[in-house]
Amino acid sequence: MLTEVTATRYVTPLREGGSLPGIVEADDLGTYVMKFTGAGQGRKTLVAEVVCGELARRLRLRVPELVTIQLDPVIGLSEPDQEVQELLKASGGLNLGMDYLPGSLGFDPLAYEVDAAEAGRVVWFDALINNVDRSWRNPNMLVWHGDLWLIDHGATMIWHHNWPGAAASAAKPYNASDHALAPFGPDVAAAAAELAPLITEELLTEVTALVPDEWLVDEPGFETTDALRRAYVEPLLARAATIHERIVLDAPAATKPSRAPGWLTDHIKPWPHPTRNSQDSSQDPQKDADR
Incomplete structure (x- = not known):
């Protein structure tokens, strides 16, 4: 099971995402990007984060550690932002946390070079989970200590929003253009x-x-949570065998100018990190040393 911690302080919202995730501190002295059950996308976003994030980790792709976070809404009483207060009030109980990577930079394809093998693994994985949210418009990748890290898998497995059509949805191609x-x-x-x-x-x-x-409880059409878990297994298992044959890689829909200034692009190309190598960091991000 995922490690469970308790939120002790709400630090600040992250307004880049539509679900208004926030940075929180927890009782294990860790700092996390927290995603809330009370956000507009609901708990299915958190389910997708766990299934896809932990699956990626087992495929040796880099994903920040995931934890579950117990939230007492009282920690939001002093928040001046009404929207944040309402979100915290609606999210009492168990939520999801992603290890905060201090000093990480958003991925820019003109500032960071990825070899064909690593690019292929990420594209194949995104095709498997039908990730529609890793485009050049919104890469949802970070560069940390010279390595590529994958984040934000809430917009995946679109079939779990319509279980009767899951098999047909999972059989569709994946456009990676x-x-x-x-x-x-x-x-x-x-x-x-x-x-x-x-x-x-x-x-x-x-x-x-x-x-x-x-x-997972109270999902229409499923009598037990185990039955629902099985419903997540089946499309992914079927898709894994042949999805590589249905990945479309045509010319991109638009040009993609870099938004990074020159002084930044000169400094975020991959480099050998003095305390970490790429192979080890995929398994152990040394979060306690970096927090």
């Missing part, structure tokens, strides 16, 4: 050969078991 890593010539075939065999029923069952029951 506007994917943030499309310009790097992603080697999707190699990624499929490496990653598809890892997507087993046992692995998906393990990942879906990490979703708290309270985020």
Whole structure:
């Protein structure tokens, strides 16, 4: 199960996302980006974050550590922002936290180079989970200590918003033409050969078991949370075998000028970090040392 912590202080909202996530401190002395059950997208966003984030981790893709966070709405009483107060009041109980990566930079494709193998793994993974939110318009990737980290998987597995049509939805192709890593010539075939065999029923069952029951209860059409977990397993298992054959990589829909100034792009290309190497950081982000 995911580590559970308790929020001790609400620090500040992050207004880049539509769900108004916020930075919080917790009783383990950690700092997290918190996503709330009371946000407009609801608990299914948190379910998708857990299933896809933990699946990515098991495929050795870099994702900040996920935890569940107990929230007492009283910590929002002193917040001057009415919208934040209402969100905290609506989110009492168990929410989701993502380890805050201090000093990380938003990914810019003209400032950070990704090799074809890594690009292929990310594109293949996004095709598997039908991630519609990793385009050049909104990459949802960070560069931290010279490595690429994947964040924000709430807009994935669109079929879980309409379970009767899940099989048909999961059988559709994945258009990666506007994917943030499309310009790097992603080697999707190699990624499929490496990653598809890892997507087993046992692995998906393990990942879906990490979703708290309270985020799964009362789903129409499912008598138990275990039945709903099984519904998450089936489309992903079927999709893994052949999705590489249905990834579309055409010319992008529009040009993609860099928004990063020259002084920044000169400094965020990959570099050897003195205390960390890429292979180790995919498994252990050393969060306690960096907080």
